[in-house]
Amino acid sequence: MKTMLALKMVLLLCVGASLAHELITPEILKSIEERLRITEATLNELKRENEALRMSAQASEFKLESLQEVNKAKKVAFSAGLLSTGSQQFGPFSTQENLVYKKIFINTGNAYDSNTGIFTAPVNGAYFFRFYVHSHPDKQMAVSLFKNSERQCSVFSLKPLTNSNASNGVILTLEKGDRVYTQLWADSWVYDDENSFTSFSGFLLFTF
Missing domain, CATH: 1.20.5 (Single alpha-helices involved in coiled-coils or other helix-helix interfaces)
Incomplete structure (x- = not known):
């Protein structure tokens, strides 16, 4: 079947x-x-x-x-005092010396290096910088702000009778990688303490 x-x-x-x-x-x-x-x-x-x-x-x-x-790169701003703690007289030195600001108030973008005192532009743009300097009587005080190796502006006081304060500021056009810093002149003095009389600040205005 x-x-x-x-x-x-x-x-x-x-x-x-x-x-x-x-x-x-x-x-x-x-x-x-x-x-x-x-x-x-x-x-x-x-x-x-x-x-x-x-x-x-x-x-x-x-x-x-x-x-x-x-x-992210557009958010750039820093401000720092010369000393993080205590008080100190800087100088005189036989040559120009970079001032290294250790007391960080703000460092958005981490463009300022507290180990070298140098700000490095993270992006092309226009930046504003200002620095303040304090010195004691009978001391020569002279500090300049540099862009790369070129002096941009300075402050100077020759043996004042009382404590001396000075400041200067400038707007700079920077390309990515340009460096900005301050230098103490040879045979000059500056002073700082917990009041941050001596400081360095800067921020990005706009990019281009």
Whole structure:
């Protein structure tokens, strides 16, 4: 009984295959091939569009990161006193010496280095700088502000009868990497204590 059933199924499959073969004409086969070709072309086009979207997304992400970095760089401001603690007279020295301001009030953007006393511009722009200096009677006090190795402005007091205070300020156009710092002249003195009489400050006005 089972054998007869199996034979009937085989005969039906053979008949079905024969009919299917007769039904698939050259025209139908050509139509199927054309549809397959169109489908393949559509898939390739979708792949190209997907790759273009991926590249566009990467470019947008990179641009966003760049804008975030620029915006972060725009937040630049520092202010520091010469001494972090105690009191001290600086000088005189036989040569000009950088003043290194240790008492940090603010250092947004970390462009000022309290180990060297040097501010390094993190971005192209216009910056404002001001420095204050204090000295005691009968002492020569002279300090200059430098951009890289070029003197920009100075303060000077020659052996005053009482304590002397002086300040100066300037707006500078800086390129990324330019350095700004103050130097004590040779044979000059400055003084500072917990009141921060001697200080150095600066901030970014705008970028360009």
